[in-house]
Amino acid sequence: MxxxxxxxxxxxxxxxxxxxxxxxxxxxxxxxxxxxxxxxxxxxxxxxxxxxxxxxxxxxxxxxxxxxxxxxxxxxxxxxxxxxxxxNVSQNVLEKIQELKADRFSNEMIADKLSRESKLNSDMILYILSKKSLELS
Structure with missing residues (x-):
């Protein structure tokens, strides 16, 4: 992305x-x-x-x-x-989002965890999650 x-x-x-x-x-x-x-x-x-x-x-x-x-x-x-x-949002971050989503973490938990691990703000991670939810469902 x-x-x-x-x-x-x-x-x-x-x-x-x-x-x-x-x-x-x-x-x-x-x-x-x-x-x-x-x-x-x-x-x-x-x-x-x-x-x-x-x-x-x-x-x-x-x-x-x-x-x-x-x-x-x-x-x-x-x-x-x-x-x-x-x-560019790194591919690692996008893959980590998919992994956590597959492990049934809530969007808020994913955003909180990845905002600490990556350089992205939780708002951006939640936005990515909203766009990726169509692909992950």
């Missing part, structure tokens, strides 16, 4: 319209979020660092909810955008 890292609002118009998961490494305005939803109509999730997530307005939260876009809290630790514009 790939997460597109966007480090400035100037990048939004240049994004691929097929992007599904985006990490915003800057504090987005309402206008930035609207432009992002317009530029990437297939977007499923937007991830923001914890400090930025707390400043998102209620109107944007409602807009994203109506558009069925998940607003996630988290970071892309150790990612260097100058090398690659995508952060």
């Amino acid at each position: 790939k997460i597109r890292v966007v480090s400035s609002r100037e990048e939004i118009p240049t994004l691929n319209p097929n992007e599904r998961v985006i990490h915003l490494a800057f504090r987005p305005s309402n206008r930035d979020v609207f432009m992002l939803a317009e530029t990437c109509p297939k977007i499923e999730a937007i991830q923001l660092p914890k400090s930025y997530r707390r400043t998102v307005s209620k109107s944007i939260e409602m807009f994203l909810e109506m558009q069925k876009i998940n607003l996630l809290e988290g970071d892309v630790w150790g990612h260097r955008k100058d090398i690659n514009e995508y952060y």
